Amino acid sequence: MDKSKHFFGQSVFGQLISLIDDSLITWVIKRYKADHYVKKFTTKDQLICMLFCVFGKCNSLREVCGAMLGLKGKTKHFELRHLPKRSTLSDANKNRTQEVFEFIYHGLLKQYKHIISDSRIRDAIKKNVKIFDSTTISLFQDILKCVGRKPTSGKSKGGIKAHSVINADEKIPHMIWYTPATTHDHMLLSKLALDPNTIYIFDKGYNDYKAFLRFSKGKTGFVTRLKDNAIYEEFEELDIPEDIHSGVIKDEIIKIIVTTEKGKKEKLKLRRVAFWDSVGKRLFIYVTNLFDLRADLIAALYKIRWQIELLFKQLKQNFPLRYFLGDNENAIKIQIWCALIANLLLMVIQKTLKRKWAFSNIVSFCKLHLFNYIHLIRFFENPEKDWEKELPDAQLSFF
Secondary structure (H helix, E strand, O other), X not given: OOOOOOEXXXXXXXXXXXXXXXXXXXXXXXXXXXXXXXXXXXXXXXXXXXXXXXXXXXXXXXXXXXXXXXXXOOOOOOOOOOOOOHHHHHHHHHHOOOHHHXXXXXXXXXXXXXXXXXXXXXXXXXXXXXXXXXXXXXXXOOOOEOOOOOOXXXXXXXXXXXEEEEEOOOOOEEEEEEEEOOOOHHHHHHHOOOOOOEEEEOOHHHOOHHHHHHHHXXXXXXXXXXXXXXXXXXXXXXXXXXXXXXXEEEEEEEEEEEEOOOOOEEEEXXXXXXXXXXXXXXXEEEEEOOOOOOHHHHHHHHHOOHHHHHHHHHHHHHOOOOOOOOOOHHHHHHHHHHHHHHHHHHHHHHHHOOOOOOHHHHHHHHHHOXXXXXXXXXXXXXXXXXXXXXXXXXXXXXX
């Protein structure tokens, strides 16, 4: 019998864990003193357990700890030294700071940046294009305040809002802040760094004239949508060249009165572009401080914003972010960081492959074969290899 060439001396889970450099884990443990006064269940043990939860889509402490009991003899390649009890894992998620996992995530992002980056957008615009948005994750307890009406049962649910910044050419969050779901989105605009070589793209929910003034003074570009009730003064209508996309209806300079924090009123000059989407049959009104770009390019830049919506959808559909293993803020953040780490590792696998695979298919395969000894890259490049056999010259006839 022919021997399969897909089988490998390391499990699928072991191959995924091996993408995390031990030196990164060692360094972060020293920085945050994460293993001080720890007898058995180390930071690496906790990371492996939480990644097992994410890849295996486990929904409870009992499910994680119970499933890991059957891993005897299969943990050699990723050095799991201590199988936790439910109380041990719960206490670790509560007490070990989530900053440890945040740092591991950013370390991996820096390590694999050359694999997941695509410089085509940056080369075309000659600037870094960054997308800023948030997504709300519902919680089953009132741990962090959530928005909306109070249910008739009287039991309030909580919600955590993840504010994320992604590079348009990476599709992986490189800056994340967590707040209660009640926090308004525009409050986080102050955290965005001013940079003349950067363009920020965000939805109209972030409309904040003070932030627009700050961006303009810092020579930092932005593109967003203008609210329907916005008050402005039409200053100058610009000509629309013939070679501009036919969807551009109007291109003009407007002025908006901005009241600063000191109570002083300043006039802010912006550009307003009206664009008709013939496919969706919708009118979009964009506002920006980019006066040198073509009007249709402004519309194209805002269209890139959809990438962050796809990222949020990818995270929520493929990783366990409906049920959390802890009822405290630190445990919730740790689980979200581990979901982001898993997402990044699988993105590295997807980008490494020459053959195109849907991300959800890669996630499903890893879950089904988590502890099978299959070489990930070889299998994804030619999954039918072991089943491709030459048909016999003469086949049996049943008639």
